[in-house]
Amino acid sequence: MAIGTDRYASRADTLLFIACVGLSIAALSLPHQWRDPLAQGLRQSVLAPFLFLQRQTELLAAARLRYDNVVAQRDSVALAATFLPELRSENTRLRRLLGLSARLGGGYVSAEILHQPEPTNPLSFVVSAGRREGVRPLSAVVSPEGLVGLVAAVDEHSSVVLSWAHPEFRASAIATDGSVVGIAAPHGAEGPGVWLLELQGVLYRQQVSAGTVIVTSGLGGVFPRGIPIGVVVGPAGEEKGWGRTYLVRPAVHPAELSHVMILTTPRPAGADLRNAFTVQRDSGTTREAPPR
Amino acid sequence: MRRTDRYRYPVIMSLLVVLQFTVRSRLGGDRIAPDFLLLALLIYTIRAEPGKSAAAGFVLGLLRDALTPASFGAGALAHTLVGFLSSWAKAVFFAEHVFVKGCLFFAGTWLRNLIVLLVSGRLQSSQIAWELLVWSPLQGLTTAVVGVTVLWFFRGWLSPRRAGGGGGGLGTSGVSA
Numbered sequence: 001m002a003i004g005t006d007r008y009a010s011r012a013d014t015l016l017f018i019a020c021v022g023l024s025i026a027a028l029s030l031p032h033q034w035r036d037p038l039a040q041g042l043r044q045s046v047l048a049p050f051l052f053l054q055r056q057t058e059l060l061a062a063a064r065l066r067y068d069n070v071v072a073q074r075d076s077v078a079l080a081a082t083f084l085p086e087l088r089s090e091n092t093r094l095r096r097l098l099g100l101s102a103r104l105g106g107g108y109v110s111a112e113i114l115h116q117p118e119p120t121n122p123l124s125f126v127v128s129a130g131r132r133e134g135v136r137p138l139s140a141v142v143s144p145e146g147l148v149g150l151v152a153a154v155d156e157h158s159s160v161v162l163s164w165a166h167p168e169f170r171a172s173a174i175a176t177d178g179s180v181v182g183i184a185a186p187h188g189a190e191g192p193g194v195w196l197l198e199l200q201g202v203l204y205r206q207q208v209s210a211g212t213v214i215v216t217s218g219l220g221g222v223f224p225r226g227i228p229i230g231v232v233v234g235p236a237g238e239e240k241g242w243g244r245t246y247l248v249r250p251a252v253h254p255a256e257l258s259h260v261m262i263l264t265t266p267r268p269a270g271a272d273l274r275n276a277f278t279v280q281r282d283s284g285t286t287r288e289a290p291p292r
Numbered sequence: 293m294r295r296t297d298r299y300r301y302p303v304i305m306s307l308l309v310v311l312q313f314t315v316r317s318r319l320g321g322d323r324i325a326p327d328f329l330l331l332a333l334l335i336y337t338i339r340a341e342p343g344k345s346a347a348a349g350f351v352l353g354l355l356r357d358a359l360t361p362a363s364f365g366a367g368a369l370a371h372t373l374v375g376f377l378s379s380w381a382k383a384v385f386f387a388e389h390v391f392v393k394g395c396l397f398f399a400g401t402w403l404r405n406l407i408v409l410l411v412s413g414r415l416q417s418s419q420i421a422w423e424l425l426v427w428s429p430l431q432g433l434t435t436a437v438v439g440v441t442v443l444w445f446f447r448g449w450l451s452p453r454r455a456g457g458g459g460g461g462l463g464t465s466g467v468s469a
Contacts, residue, residue: 009380013343020350020372027354028365028411035364042358054313061318 090258096144097259103276107265109133113257114158123166124149127260130157134264138222141260146228146251146277147171147216148260159262163254164197164229173199173229174217176274180208181217184229187236187247197230197248204242208232214248215274224267226274251277300449301336304442308332319434323427326438327401329356333371334400334439335450337379338393349375363412370407374400390440397439401432 009017030038043051101108111129129135131154139151141161149163162169165186173184180202187198199214212232218225230248237245267273312328319325333352337345353371357364378400385392405428409420443450 009342009376009383013341013346013376016343017346017372017376020346020376021369024350024353024365024369024372026365027357027368030364036361039358039361039364042355047355047358050309050313053310054317057314058317 093144093258097261100142100144100261100276104261104263104273107267108261108263109135110259110261111135111159112259115258123254124152124160124162125254127159127161127262128157129262130155130159132157135159135262136264140216140223140227140263142227142263142277143252143257143260144277146230147223148252148254148257150222151262161260164250165195165254171223171229172217172219173214174225175208176213176215180206180212180214182246184214184216184248195250195253196233197250198236199232199246199248200243202244202246204244206244208244208246210234218272221266224263224271224273226272226277228274228277300446304446304449305332305336308335308442323423324430324434326434327404327431328438330371330374330401330404331397331435331439331442333375334378334397335442337375338382338396338450340379342376342379342383345379346372346376349373363408366408366411369411370404373407374404377403390443393443394436394440397436398429398432401435402428405431 027035027038097110101110109129111127111133114126114128127141135151135154137151137154139159141148141150141163147164149161149166149169151159152162153160164171164184167186169186171184172181174181180199182199182201184197185200187196199208202208210232214229214232216223216225216227216229228251230250233247233249235244236247308328308331312332316325316328329352333345333349336348340348349371350368352375353368356371357367360367378396382396402424406424409423
């Protein structure tokens with residue numbers, strides 16, 4: 001190929017090409033002390049705007065990446081924060097359980113409620129303690145606030161608990177001052193009243209004021225005396241026969257619980273556990289029960 | 293010839309230069325991403341005379357060498373050769389066909405890499421084989437795809453001028469030389 005004389009490149013083209021090749025070879029053979037300043041000069045002059053553009057593009061991409069990371073972290077934190085109230089509530093409840101265990105002294109088993117998604121879960125539920133842990137049928141199930149229910153069936157490592165909301169639940173009850181005696185039972189099987197208790201069998205002549213704390217009486221030997229059941233909120237409709245019935249707001253709602261304590265050792269006759277529990281007054285505040 | 297024709301080439305060249313320094317790093321690995329600067333040179337050589345193409349290649353290569361001083365001069369020589377040969381080959385195989393131009397972009401990229409590798413002498417033989425048989429073809433392919441896309445997108449701007457429609461085109465200069 002005769003580049004300089006063919007019909008596709010003029011002589012000027014060929015000369016220019018040869019000159020460029022020569023300059024390139026000269027650039028290749030430049031010593032380092034000349035090559036580096038030349039390259040630096042080009043970078044700081046002709047290439048400077050392009051390098052600036054490239055640097056800004058990289059910064060923009062890095063900022064975008066950091067923004068995505070920050071958004072991801074924020075979303076993770078927001079998700080974690082949604083569990084914070086639940087964790088605080090559980091922490092408070094566990095601390096109360098610790099306090100209750102200290103006050104009970106012994107004769108109990110701690111158990112975790114194995115919540116199920118069924119709507120009937122508050123009526124009866126399974127706890128993670130059974131025969132191996134010393135649980136027996138008809139053992140009282142309590143929380144720091146008061147009575148939760150009783151054990152209906154016992155397996156090897158789990159038990160079925162009937163809560164106070166179960167239609168078959170009954171407990172012998174008494175006012176804290178001993179003035180009123182009755183039977184605590186769930187109030188109705190449907191509607192909002194299902195989550196209330198009622199104090200049945202109160203003598204007609206006895207008036208029970210709202211705010212009266214009702215505890216287990218210890219009669220019958222199932223529940224020890226002094227476990228808070230709830231607080232009287234008022235009479236339940238019209239009186240029938242020779243007895244009165246009062247509505248009682250329960251001390252504890254089974255659906256709110258995560259851990260319970262099962263009383264395993266029978267208490268001596270006359271033992272009163274009132275001082276071990278925190279009592280919720282009608283005002284909604286919680287305080288320690290006064291000593292007998 | 294429209295009055296705006298003289299501005300169209302610089303606009304497209306500038307666009308390719310900007311793409312080189314902005315989006316190229318987002319288009320995959322450095323060894324396979326399309327080379328927009330080389331593409332600009334090759335598009336320029338389609339219509340420019342071989343001497344001007346060689347000069348443009350030398351300037352472009354020297355600027356790129358400033359960014360990679362380890363092989364200073366190799367890029368200048370490679371781009372000079374590629375620019376000249378591309379312009380000359382376009383005159384020899386004059387065909388306004390998109391496939392021919394795509395092959396020109398592919399071959400130009402591969403040849404540029406070959407010359408840089410051989411002249412710089414920085415790589416071992418196995419690395420050279422990998423570069424020439426794997427990475428350079430891939431980069432040539434991506435560059436060719438982008439080049440064909442650019443030609444198609446700006447086909448109204450980059451279509452060859454008719455004879456008498458303005459000098460400087462290789463078609464006219466090559467045929468009349």
